[in-house]
Amino acid sequence: MNSRAIPTFWHDPALPWLEARAIDDGRAVRYGKHAHDTFSIGLVTGGESIYVNGKSREHVRAGAVVLMNPGDVHACNPLGDTPWAYRMFYVDSRWLAGVQRDVGLHRHDDLQPYVAIVSHAPALSAGLAALYATCTGRHADPLAKQQAAVAFFTGMHDVLQPAVQPTSTPRNEPGAPLRRAAEYIADNCMHALTLDDICAAAGLSPSYLIRAFKARYGMTPHAWLVNRRIEYCRGLLKRGHPIADAALLAGFADQAHMQRTFKQHVAATPGQYRSRQYAASAPPATPHSPPAAPPSPG
Template sequence: MENSRFWRDPAVPFIEARDVLDGRHVCYARHSHESFSIGAIVSGHSTYLNGRARHRVGQGTVVVMNPGDVHACNPLQDQPWAYRMLYLDTPWLTELQHQMGLGAHQDLRTFATTHSDDPRLFAGLNGLYATLTNADLAPLAKHSATIEFFTLAQQCLDPLPQRAVLAHDKLGRAADFIRANCTGEVTLAEICSVAQLSPSYLIRAFKQQYGLTPHGYLTDCRIQFARAQLRRGRAIAEAALDAGFADQAHLQRVFKQHLAATPGHYRAHSSIR
């Protein structure tokens, strides 16, 4: 049996799922997602890093990652552990919040909670995973179950009153510039010019704000771009070049560091049905 499985379905394109049976073979570098990510530890224990906070999490814990949160989960002293993840498109979740009366006409209201031991949340996530990956269920059932679970998640996690504003507008301009130009050549001089900051201050303050250096943030953006291309069925070599990597081997190495899976494994597992 494969250790890592991805699930996607074009009938419910706003959500993706992953199941890892033994996390000892899945080690991550710090990374982030454009999507809202939420996962359940189904057995064992691991370390969970989110921003500057580090936690020990175990069976029954639900981990929460807002879009852009720099995070990593890794084995604890080579102890076996297993987990499953859900990746939800940010616009979809934002619209659900609007329908619930949370911040109409505003961006996604993020969550201060990085992890929870609420049994309702744990059971609900596992229930949704089972529904999504059930080949005998219609898309309507999967769509309805997704709405039901993420409505529960709003209640359990209590979103912040409003999206946190960047402490430094200049750093925000730097991050926006990197995201917008991540597939091309980006120089430190260009980022500093956009942000109107010196190189030494930019690197220090950017890492403090985002948990990554500007170069690390650029690499992370390229991985997110390549991941989207692979979901659309694009060839790995083409996705690598389109994302700004030197070649397929470069993408292969960095992709595995960030997602603990090869591009080929990720691309091939469009469904586990």
């Protein structure tokens, strides 16, 4: 396989709230619709692609910056036969919410989502490219990386406009039962769930749940469950867990099933993700107990 077509993953244990991914020739890459627990921001550095986020569809080229709030169902796939390349960062939403508080956007603990899903601001694309170069550089120490990350994400708020959020969300508002269903799936993604389990947690009928959940989140409840399991696997692999253990801990029937599904969602095998995770940083620590279930969407 062309080495330029193999994704590179970066993570530094000194910056546990930040992860990066890059690919230099993604013509053969195909992503299914998926979502992340993190805030994601990426720079297209070559080629063209179709970027779908929720009900929006964008044609993006080199220089564009794409953005996904936590829980946004999205996919980005190349167009044509020219090398498609990008640099993507995944940012812990609680850490980024802290940056928002520091710049005076709000006083609460939750991330305030952003309105834009694409930006063509030169300052944003240049800053993201510089951040990736610093984080993956061989000579930058953890302080330099952390300083660069804080500077970029602080400055990002001069370009992007967060959405206005209500101060509180009543449990009886129209979307609350569907959020309860999504939260229940996220909290219990490691277990075998039934439709009755989810309906009981959300207080909804099966037929309404399936129809309304897909309209709200862009996925069926089962697809959402599988996506949460993949996100859980990523956390386990990042911490150094063996692939077979990660598959079982995340609730997959076997390792083969997890590997097939992982590649559909991440466009990389679990082995590629795990082995290249620390390519530009210290080796992973000895694995400890599995992490808690990934946070559910807000």
